[in-house]
């Protein structure tokens with residue numbers, strides 16, 4: 001690790017007890033550099049100096065490390081696969097009394113799990129069987145989860161949602177679009193740190209066994225050993241026949257796990273080899 005980054009890690013540990021050594025060095029450096037203007041410094045040495053004299057800046061840096069950017073139907077190709085064959089086949093394969101179990105890990109402010117819920121609802125209206133599904137949506141960020149639970153989005157945040165879906169699943173009040181109870185009743189939000197080694201999966205899920213696990217656009221913030229730790233945890237939480245979906249830029253992490261194979265290249269959608277029928 002770059003000496004100066006090491007010093008930043010030390011400062012964060014002593015000021016807030018936070019271990020930021022888990023973050024990828026390049027990411028940490030970029031986030032620190034984005035803080036230069038606010039700290040009125042021009043290089044990393046000056047920034048380290050500034051940090052050691054300004055505890056508030058340490059807090060600001062820690063907050064900047066939590067990137068919660070997201071969108072509805074963020075990766076269109078992956079969502080097309082979900083809509084066209086993954087969710088239909090999962091729903092079709094479920095015995096009538098059992099429920100479809102989905103985990104959105106690192107769900108940010110809810111756009112990802114609500115997008116999946118819209119797809120499930122739409123697929124179901126084309127079938128005659130009763131619909132039973134549960135989406136466990138977790139994140140480490142309390143503020144993101146608060147917005148997710150409220151399910152309120154601005155006009156600029158709902159641009160990727162089809163007009164029909166907006167009409168069917170949202171209530172418009174002024175400029176705010178609120179997710180309807182029809183979707184909310186199937187999505188449960190809770191705090192869960194994927195690096196927490198006390199729990200192998202969210203407590204709400206009781207035993208994991210998910211048919212679909214989505215963990216996208218968060219692995220690349222971490223160092224390789226932490227990325228591997230998270231992916232191992234995700235695999236262990238999957239049903240034998242289940243699917244794992246990551247972000248586009250995270251394929252390389254998953255490719256280290258030989259028990260997985262990519263089902264629809266180039267999309268980052270995986271299954272376990274032991275579940276090949």
Ligand SMILES: C[S@@+](CC[C@H](N)C(=O)[O-])C[C@H]1O[C@@H](n2cnc3c(N)ncnc32)[C@H](O)[C@@H]1O
Pocket residue numbers: 066067068069070071074105106107108109112138139140141144192193194195215216217218247
């Ligand atoms: C960039 S957002 C991606 C959101 C969504 N998955 C998507 O693809 O649009 C990354 C999310 O991962 C969450 N996150 C980062 N580290 C985490 C961890 N260790 N455990 C759980 N969530 C984490 C962040 O709080 C953030 O909300």
